[in-house]
Amino acid sequence: MKPPRFDYHAPTSLDEALSLLGRYGGDAKLLAGGQSLMPLLNFRLSRPAALIDLNRIPALAYIKEADGQVRFGAMTRQRAVEFSPVVQARLPLLQEATRWVGHLPIRTRGTIGGSIAHADPSAEYPAVLAALEGQVVVRGPRGERTLRPEQLFRTYLTTSLEADEILTEVRLPGMPAGAGYAFEEFARRHGDFAIIGIAAMVIVEGRRCRTARLATAGAGPVPVRLRAAEEILEKDGLGDAAIDAAAQSAGELVGPDSDIHASADYRRHLTRVLTARALRRALARAGGR
Numbered sequence: 363m364k365p366p367r368f369d370y371h372a373p374t375s376l377d378e379a380l381s382l383l384g385r386y387g388g389d390a391k392l393l394a395g396g397q398s399l400m401p402l403l404n405f406r407l408s409r410p411a412a413l414i415d416l417n418r419i420p421a422l423a424y425i426k427e428a429d430g431q432v433r434f435g436a437m438t439r440q441r442a443v444e445f446s447p448v449v450q451a452r453l454p455l456l457q458e459a460t461r462w463v464g465h466l467p468i469r470t471r472g473t474i475g476g477s478i479a480h481a482d483p484s485a486e487y488p489a490v491l492a493a494l495e496g497q498v499v500v501r502g503p504r505g506e507r508t509l510r511p512e513q514l515f516r517t518y519l520t521t522s523l524e525a526d527e528i529l530t531e532v533r534l535p536g537m538p539a540g541a542g543y544a545f546e547e548f549a550r551r552h553g554d555f556a557i558i559g560i561a562a563m564v565i566v567e568g569r570r571c572r573t574a575r576l577a578t579a580g581a582g583p584v585p586v587r588l589r590a591a592e593e594i595l596e597k598d599g600l601g602d603a604a605i606d607a608a609a610q611s612a613g614e615l616v617g618p619d620s621d622i623h624a625s626a627d628y629r630r631h632l633t634r635v636l637t638a639r640a641l642r643r644a645l646a647r648a649g650g651r
Contacts, residue, residue: 365403369412388525394476436475452536455543459486484555484580492585493561493577496534502527515584542648546640558632562640566648581616609638
């Protein structure tokens, strides 16, 4: 298959890219890594009037620390995230999740901002964004705004970004030293999108679980924070009974759909299994154990 005809633009600044978006009045697509967009074009499931290539805007690719956060330019390649010493030290959950993303050639082209803006609920980065209570920064003709995950993700492949806005930055709070973490995922083949994925972080204080964070991939139209399951752990600790109770709660909290890959019941079952598995691995890592 070949894509339909479209105008092609390669701006060298963010302002130029925003101007082009405005010129086409919502009938343009942004090209980041292209790992999702190019198949849609080739199958003619997307027929934009123009393609605006962001790859020649160097100001959109960086990893830096500021105000307790790690900030990523939207065009930062997933491979750069995977091998970044800053990410390894401050966001090991994100580094582990990145290794589940496709294959190395895909991660070499794919970008952190592109993955989040595409809003596939089975993708790993939206789940990590939700689990770590991160934010994204978007810019448009009306200025800049910052969005939390629950403000950004609307439903399958749909966000609250306006047609004339560009996601420019991803911000994730640095994980506390000694935090336990794990990303568990089940897919039919290595590199496929997750049927279910679970992002977990725990902070242990003596015998208590001071903080628990759990979020899903593939368990609904948007990533789901498993807040009731987190509350069980923060109240009852991280013993086997509490972990099993949290996992049971996780399976009850999600409302997945059935599709050709898995039934809703199977996804709920996987949510329970992978939540328990992720929590036990996170606990084993907590406090440097």
